[in-house]
Amino acid sequence: MNSNSVAFWIGAALFLVVIGVMTQVIGNEYPFFAGYVILQFIVLAVAWTILGGYAGYVNFGTSAFFGVGVYTAVFLVKAMGAPLLVQIAAAAAVGALLGFAVGLLTLRMQGIFFSIATIALTIVIETTVTNWRFVGGAAGIQLQRPPVMPPFHSYVQMLFFVQALLVVLAVAIARYVQRSWIGRGLQALRDDELAAECSGVPTLRLKVLACVISGALMCAAGAPAAMYLQYADPSSAFNLNYSVTVLAMSLIGGTAHWAGPIVGAILLGVTQQLLAVTISSEVNVLVLGVMLVLFVVAAPEGLLGLARRIAGTRAGGEA
Amino acid sequence: MFSVDLLLNAVVLGVLLGCFYAAVSLGLSVSFGLLDVPHVAHPAVLILASYGVFFLNDSYDIDPLLAGLLITPLLFVFGLVAYRVYYETFEKRGSDAGVRGIAFLFGIAFIIEVLIILQFGVDQRSVTASYIGKAWRIGEMRIPARLIVAFAVASVLAILLTLYLSRTFMGRAIRAVAQDEEALRLMGANPVKIKQWAFGIATAVLGVAGALLIIVAPVEPTLDRAYIGRTFCVVVMAGLGSMTGTLIAAIILGVVESIVLSTVGASWAPAISFAMLLGVLAIRPQGLFGRLS
Numbered sequence: 259m260n261s262n263s264v265a266f267w268i269g270a271a272l273f274l275v276v277i278g279v280m281t282q283v284i285g286n287e288y289p290f291f292a293g294y295v296i297l298q299f300i301v302l303a304v305a306w307t308i309l310g311g312y313a314g315y316v317n318f319g320t321s322a323f324f325g326v327g328v329y330t331a332v333f334l335v336k337a338m339g340a341p342l343l344v345q346i347a348a349a350a351a352v353g354a355l356l357g358f359a360v361g362l363l364t365l366r367m368q369g370i371f372f373s374i375a376t377i378a379l380t381i382v383i384e385t386t387v388t389n390w391r392f393v394g395g396a397a398g399i400q401l402q403r404p405p406v407m408p409p410f411h412s413y414v415q416m417l418f419f420v421q422a423l424l425v426v427l428a429v430a431i432a433r434y435v436q437r438s439w440i441g442r443g444l445q446a447l448r449d450d451e452l453a454a455e456c457s458g459v460p461t462l463r464l465k466v467l468a469c470v471i472s473g474a475l476m477c478a479a480g481a482p483a484a485m486y487l488q489y490a491d492p493s494s495a496f497n498l499n500y501s502v503t504v505l506a507m508s509l510i511g512g513t514a515h516w517a518g519p520i521v522g523a524i525l526l527g528v529t530q531q532l533l534a535v536t537i538s539s540e541v542n543v544l545v546l547g548v549m550l551v552l553f554v555v556a557a558p559e560g561l562l563g564l565a566r567r568i569a570g571t572r573a574g575g576e577a
Numbered sequence: 578m579f580s581v582d583l584l585l586n587a588v589v590l591g592v593l594l595g596c597f598y599a600a601v602s603l604g605l606s607v608s609f610g611l612l613d614v615p616h617v618a619h620p621a622v623l624i625l626a627s628y629g630v631f632f633l634n635d636s637y638d639i640d641p642l643l644a645g646l647l648i649t650p651l652l653f654v655f656g657l658v659a660y661r662v663y664y665e666t667f668e669k670r671g672s673d674a675g676v677r678g679i680a681f682l683f684g685i686a687f688i689i690e691v692l693i694i695l696q697f698g699v700d701q702r703s704v705t706a707s708y709i710g711k712a713w714r715i716g717e718m719r720i721p722a723r724l725i726v727a728f729a730v731a732s733v734l735a736i737l738l739t740l741y742l743s744r745t746f747m748g749r750a751i752r753a754v755a756q757d758e759e760a761l762r763l764m765g766a767n768p769v770k771i772k773q774w775a776f777g778i779a780t781a782v783l784g785v786a787g788a789l790l791i792i793v794a795p796v797e798p799t800l801d802r803a804y805i806g807r808t809f810c811v812v813v814m815a816g817l818g819s820m821t822g823t824l825i826a827a828i829i830l831g832v833v834e835s836i837v838l839s840t841v842g843a844s845w846a847p848a849i850s851f852a853m854l855l856g857v858l859a860i861r862p863q864g865l866f867g868r869l870s
Contacts, residue, residue, distance in 0.1 A: 314676065316676050316679060316680070363855070363859055364858075364859075366862070367858060367859075367862065369676070370615040370679060371813075371858055371862060373615070373679055374615075374809055374813070374854065374858065375854075375855055375858045375859075377805065377806075377851070378806060378809075378810075378851035378852070378854045378855040378858070379851075379855060381806055381847055381848055381851040382848045382851050382852050382855060384847075384848075385844070385845060385847050385848030385851075386848070388844060389844050389845060396844065498802055502683050502684075502687065505680055505683070506680070506684075509677070509680055540691050540694050540695065543687050543690060543691050544687070544688065544691040546684070546687055547683075547684045547685070547686075547687030547688035547690075547691065548684070548688060549684075550680055550681070550683065550684030550687070551681055551684035551685060551688070554666075554677045554680050554681045554684065555666050555681065558670070558677055
């Protein structure tokens with residue numbers, strides 16, 4: 259383990275300690291309620307970046323994976339009253355399978371066609387769930403939270419802590435992928451898929467692998483949302499807004515490095531929470547649209563790219 | 578339960594519906610099919626046009642089709658400006674323009690959605706005209722007059738656009754720019770100007786298409802999301818850039834939707850176009866009548 263990794267794990271441990279202390283010290287529910295959403299979007303955006311940033315395959319199916327995560331949890335709760343950790347683990351497994359299927363289905367699709375296919379997939383899955391009576395159909399389903407486990411005082415606090423664990427897990431995985439041969443392979447296939455294939459990079463296998471990892475993390479992030487809202491319905495669980503929000507967060511932060519989506523998710527997530535809006539309200543959609551347009555035009559490499567460019571020109575000026 | 582009459586009825590309605598789908602997809606067939614702009618905001622502009630028609634019909638009692646024609650020049654200019662902006666920000670910079678382009682266009686689509694909500698609210702809106710609500714009876718069959726209007730106008734629109742692209746100088750130039758931009762540049766023509774003009778036309782067509790949309794059924798601000806599936810399904814299935822293909826693909830979609838609607842039920846309707854799109858992308862990405870690449 260080099261010093262960089264030591265610093266990373268110390269940072270992660272500190273983050274969890276702070277979160278843990280917060281759940282013990284702060285009595286008010288609201289910070290957890292709002293913070294949960296931001297943490298959830300960090301996981302989603304980091305997971306998105308593994309496929310969308312490293313490999314350059316723009317996935318509009320975030321809502322499909324998120325929704326499948328939500329409904330895996332709903333199904334398990336309704337069928338056998340499974341505990342939260344089982345819900346999350348099962349959702350991750352289902353997400354990995356779904357990611358595998360998406361990877362195989364879209365094996366030869368590139369660029370815009372991949373994006374369109376993932377939008378299509380979202381609607382197909384949403385419609386299937388809408389027609390699935392057992393989990394409530396179009397009308398949605400109410401869920402009862404089980405009693406909270408100590409040391410937490412409320413269920414939302416516990417969900418907040420669990421989502422924080424998922425953040426650490428997602429970031430650690432994204433960081434590992436970026437620094438290993440997988441990340442280098444994905445980067446090669448992003449820059450030139452044909453050239454990468456010709457020089458022996460197993461592009462198809464890497465692409466499917468990225469789909470699997472990204473899908474598993476997205477579904478895992480979605481699973482606690484069922485208990486968070488105590489309610490699930492297909493049109494909000496599979497709302498296209500999730501896909502575009504996550505895309506915007508990653509693009510705003512910058513997609514080349516795992517820190518990018520974190521920065522983007524915090525920036526956009528906090529803005530949305532400050533405006534105290536829900537995922538489908540108009541103001542939220544307007545903020546989303548304007549930020550997306552603004553950043554794609556003015557800072558195509560995201561905030562990280564922007565910072566690097568500013569640092570670069572300053573260093574260049576001095577030299 | 579299953580009867581020939583019912584099936585025949587579904588097929589006839591499906592063909593009419595399909596022609597209407599062709600009308601709303603023709604613009605995308607030019608912008609995405611010929612110009613390679615991943616125009617996910619196309620359905621949003623379509624809904625915007627519908628609301629424009631609603632406004633003219635509601636405030637000044639203008640016939641919806643005439644209103645559609647009236648806003649066409651506005652849309653044309655909007656298209657010219659929009660392509661210039663898109664070109665300067667994305668295509669000119671080159672690499673991974675498509676990826677950021679589609680994100681940009683999604684942003685635009687969302688902004689349009691919210692502007693419509695702020696101006697007109699989230700309620701469904703519809704127009705009034707003498708032919709809305711009437712129906713033709715042929716034997717057992719009952720065909721709504723608004724679908725026949727949509728069918729007739731859509732056919733005229735498709736024919737006009739096909740003739741424009743194959744007979745006029747500018748139309749041929751547009752097809753040339755789709756085939757080989759570099760060659761055009763070498764011959765001293767300006768491909769950007771031609772593409773800008775083409776994008777203007779692709780947007781202008783939405784005036785009449787938007788009128789048809791609100792004639793066929795009431796519109797609401799978030800309707801564009803359903804039409805992303807329908808329009809892209811039609812254009813990809815047609816094979817990018819083929820106008821006749823667009824008409825045939827749209828009719829196939831219309832008939833399939835209509836049959837599923839009358840047999841399986843309306844709750845599966847949203848998935849049909851997207852499932853067909855997915856199938857086409859996976860099995861035959863060049864479309865049914867694809868141009869060779």
